[in-house]
Amino acid sequence: MKESDSVQLQEKEAWKRAVGEAAAALIEPGMVIGLGSGSTAEWMIRALGRRLQQEGLRIVGAVPTSERTEAVARAVGIPLTDLDHYPELDLDIDGTDEIDPHLHLIKGGGGALLREKVVASASRRFVVIADVTKQVPLLGLHVPLPIETVPFALTPVRRRLEALGAEARLRQRDGQPFYTDNGNLILDCYFPDGIADPGELENRLRRIVGVVETGLFLHMTTEALIAGPAGITHLARRSEADSSSTTGPAIP
Numbered sequence: 001m002k003e004s005d006s007v008q009l010q011e012k013e014a015w016k017r018a019v020g021e022a023a024a025a026l027i028e029p030g031m032v033i034g035l036g037s038g039s040t041a042e043w044m045i046r047a048l049g050r051r052l053q054q055e056g057l058r059i060v061g062a063v064p065t066s067e068r069t070e071a072v073a074r075a076v077g078i079p080l081t082d083l084d085h086y087p088e089l090d091l092d093i094d095g096t097d098e099i100d101p102h103l104h105l106i107k108g109g110g111g112a113l114l115r116e117k118v119v120a121s122a123s124r125r126f127v128v129i130a131d132v133t134k135q136v137p138l139l140g141l142h143v144p145l146p147i148e149t150v151p152f153a154l155t156p157v158r159r160r161l162e163a164l165g166a167e168a169r170l171r172q173r174d175g176q177p178f179y180t181d182n183g184n185l186i187l188d189c190y191f192p193d194g195i196a197d198p199g200e201l202e203n204r205l206r207r208i209v210g211v212v213e214t215g216l217f218l219h220m221t222t223e224a225l226i227a228g229p230a231g232i233t234h235l236a237r238r239s240e241a242d243s244s245s246t247t248g249p250a251i252p
């Protein structure tokens with residue numbers, strides 16, 4: 001690896017850490033929260049663990065969005081619960097693979113999209129944490145869109161995705177098909193020109209029998225914290241009617 005690449009990686013990791021720690025500060029006593037998945041969310045989970053230990057912060061419980069997150073949360077002493085006990089959460093904090101100016105997302109790079117979407121949709125407040133490299137003008141140009149698919153339906157689903165203009169690749173890990181925590185497969189969909197109309201695409205994808213969930217998170221984000229060279233920028237969705245408007249100063 002070139003030295004400049006290594007410096008960039010270190011800078012990116014520092015941004016992830018800063019934004020994860022800033023998000024952990026949003027958690028208040030008595031809350032029931034959702035814990036996202038991925039490396040940025042893990043910084044938040046570890047910072048929350050420290051708040052519980054050092055400040056004596058008491059939360060009611062946290063719902064993890066993946067088995068990996070559950071293990072990390074347990075290791076740092078976060079009390080866990082589930083959606084059967086708490087079907088409505090105060091706050092969910094999660095990372096993303098891409099975020100556009102409407103605060104629409106592509107998620108699922110770590111394969112946890114189904115539980116992440118369930119938990120986000122069960123939360124009154126959904127805060128996305130990311131570094132500036134995840135901000136894009138158009139979704140889908142740089143990362144594929146993950147589609148979680150029932151294994152039985154793999155081939156027909158793949159054909160339907162290809163008919164929508166995607167190149168659909170079965171996700172692999174160590175040369176074997178990757179199975180999600182829910183026992184499903186993921187088709188990573190590459191759209192050569194990006195995703196011009198995410199709402200229309202989501203509607204079409206949801207009509208394919210055998211698709212369990214998509215990695216498009218539309219109209220779900222209430223706020224985003226974005227870390228970069230200028231510090232942390234807070235973006236807030238102004239209203240349902242105007243989900244394109246974002247506002248917020250940089251926090252140095």
Ligand SMILES: O=C(CO)[C@H](O)[C@H](O)COP(=O)(O)O
Binds near residue numbers: 040110
């Ligand atoms: O959606 C996700 C997992 O399914 C992650 O939140 C997303 O991949 C971002 O991960 P990272 O913070 O490691 O870049």
